[in-house]
Amino acid sequence: MSSVGKLEVGVVGCGVAGQAAATLLADEGHRVTVFERFAEPRPSGAGLLLQPTGLAVLRRLGLDEQAERLGARIDGLQGLNHLKHTVLDLAYADLHPAAFGLGIHRGSLFELLHGRLRQSRARLITDAEIVDVVRDGGRATVVDKAGTRHGPFDLVVAADGAHSRLRERLMPQARAPLYPWGCIWATVADSRDMISAPAMLQQRVRGTTTMMGLLPVGQHRVTLFWSLPAAALEAGRPIDLEAWRFEALELWPEAVALIEQAANADDFARATYRHVALPHWNDGPVLFIGDAAHGTSPQLGQGANLGLLDAHALSRALAASDDLVAALALFARRRGPPSRFYRQASHLLTPFFQSNQPLLGLARDALMAVACRAPGLRPMMTSTLAGLRRGWLSADALDAEGRYPLDP
Numbered sequence: 401m402s403s404v405g406k407l408e409v410g411v412v413g414c415g416v417a418g419q420a421a422a423t424l425l426a427d428e429g430h431r432v433t434v435f436e437r438f439a440e441p442r443p444s445g446a447g448l449l450l451q452p453t454g455l456a457v458l459r460r461l462g463l464d465e466q467a468e469r470l471g472a473r474i475d476g477l478q479g480l481n482h483l484k485h486t487v488l489d490l491a492y493a494d495l496h497p498a499a500f501g502l503g504i505h506r507g508s509l510f511e512l513l514h515g516r517l518r519q520s521r522a523r524l525i526t527d528a529e530i531v532d533v534v535r536d537g538g539r540a541t542v543v544d545k546a547g548t549r550h551g552p553f554d555l556v557v558a559a560d561g562a563h564s565r566l567r568e569r570l571m572p573q574a575r576a577p578l579y580p581w582g583c584i585w586a587t588v589a590d591s592r593d594m595i596s597a598p599a600m601l602q603q604r605v606r607g608t609t610t611m612m613g614l615l616p617v618g619q620h621r622v623t624l625f626w627s628l629p630a631a632a633l634e635a636g637r638p639i640d641l642e643a644w645r646f647e648a649l650e651l652w653p654e655a656v657a658l659i660e661q662a663a664n665a666d667d668f669a670r671a672t673y674r675h676v677a678l679p680h681w682n683d684g685p686v687l688f689i690g691d692a693a694h695g696t697s698p699q700l701g702q703g704a705n706l707g708l709l710d711a712h713a714l715s716r717a718l719a720a721s722d723d724l725v726a727a728l729a730l731f732a733r734r735r736g737p738p739s740r741f742y743r744q745a746s747h748l749l750t751p752f753f754q755s756n757q758p759l760l761g762l763a764r765d766a767l768m769a770v771a772c773r774a775p776g777l778r779p780m781m782t783s784t785l786a787g788l789r790r791g792w793l794s795a796d797a798l799d800a801e802g803r804y805p806l807d808p
């Protein structure tokens with residue numbers, strides 16, 4: 401049990417960060433209630449890449465082996481431009497021969513986290529969209545859309561995602577502009593493992609306006625990403641899949657089987673992203689974690705991993721501190737530098753892949769492959785991919801077995 405004592409904790413959001421935080425805190429003996437706006441909690445979108453960092457948190461939850469069975473081991477990242485010149489070429493093995501990432505379908509990750517949450521003592525209240533938090537001395541009560549109050553809680557963990565309503569409500573000084581580009585994404589069968597075989601996250605780009613990604617996510621499936629301006633992704637605006645199919649086949653003819661399936665299935669999810677920067681992690685007893693605190697573009701594939709690390713760091717900070725104020729300060733000290741780095745690095749890198757600035761595409765094609773081979777830069781780029789950066793000048797190392805060592 402933590403030295404803070406047993407806390408009443410409310411967690412808003414049953415996504416990656418919220419479920420991990422709720423489970424870890426309930427395991428530590430805190431009394432946890434999770435609020436989810438949907439009647440049936442569910443994942444949205446296709447697949448994602450878990451880094452050694454996120455996998456370490458899944459291991460702490462006892463979920464790593466199941467995740468590895470469901471997902472696909474990824475050995476690195478390969479990007480080519482439309483002329484098939486290398487743009488990116490990074491390998492986890494540079495960090496440790498046993499290191500890898502894991503491509504996994506969101507549905508699989510969600511089921512694992514949700515099953516584990518259900519086994520814990522945390523209580524889940526669904527169909528409860530939280531619209532406000534009312535302070536009550538040092539405690540906080542959450543208010544749902546129907547006006548029902550829940551609490552009071554010693555700690556409210558706001559894990560309500562990149563488009564967080566609580567952030568808007570409680571931290572009006574936070575910045576969270578939308579990126580001008582987003583993407584569509586779908587998961588399709590790769591029955592002949594044409595794309596899965598090299599076990600790579602692969603990308604093809606043409607300038608900065610055309611980008612496609614293919615990520616094996618296990619069980620002979622691949623998630624396909626296609627970049628589009630955010631304006632084209634507005635709800636209700638139709639996407640011309642025939643035009644997309646034509647353009648995608650021109651960019652990546654070898655992926656014809658996957659492109660045809662995606663074009664015919666017509667089940668693309670749409671995603672827009674925000675560049676989230678908070679002035680501080682908490683407003684009194686309300687702490688923001690996950691995308692609500694540091695949403696970025698997915699260019700570096702870190703968001704879910706950062707959310708899992710937040711969840712773990714919160715449970716450790718509460719265990720190591722004498723009171724809540726000290727615990728939240730310790731949490732901020734541990735999580736501030738890495739999440740700031742990934743937010744800044746994603747923001748710097750994104751226009752080289754998604755923007756209306758063709759010169760950035762030319763610079764990317766000319767310089768990035770060189771950087772991937774340069775002795776000083778390659779280790780930095782690989783540790784960035786693996787989620788190991790603490791900041792621009794420092795990074796964590798993997799342990800003797802090639803795994804990420806979590807803070808005790």
Ligand SMILES: Cc1cc2nc3c(=O)[nH]c(=O)nc-3n(C[C@H](O)[C@H](O)[C@H](O)COP(=O)(O)OP(=O)(O)OC[C@H]3O[C@@H](n4cnc5c(N)ncnc54)[C@H](O)[C@@H]3O)c2cc1C
Nearest residue numbers: 413415416417437449530561690691698701702703704705
């Ligand atoms: C195209 C794309 C590709 C990506 N690829 C990767 C990748 O390869 N690797 C990676 O690590 N990350 C990736 N990400 C990022 C990753 O998806 C997010 O960082 C991660 O899902 C954030 O988790 P979260 O728990 O903070 O928020 P979410 O997963 O968004 O969960 C928020 C939860 O809160 C609920 N909620 C929202 N508002 C309320 C409310 N008011 N009341 C109650 N409940 C509420 C929602 O319904 C949801 O269940 C990608 C993102 C995109 C868009």
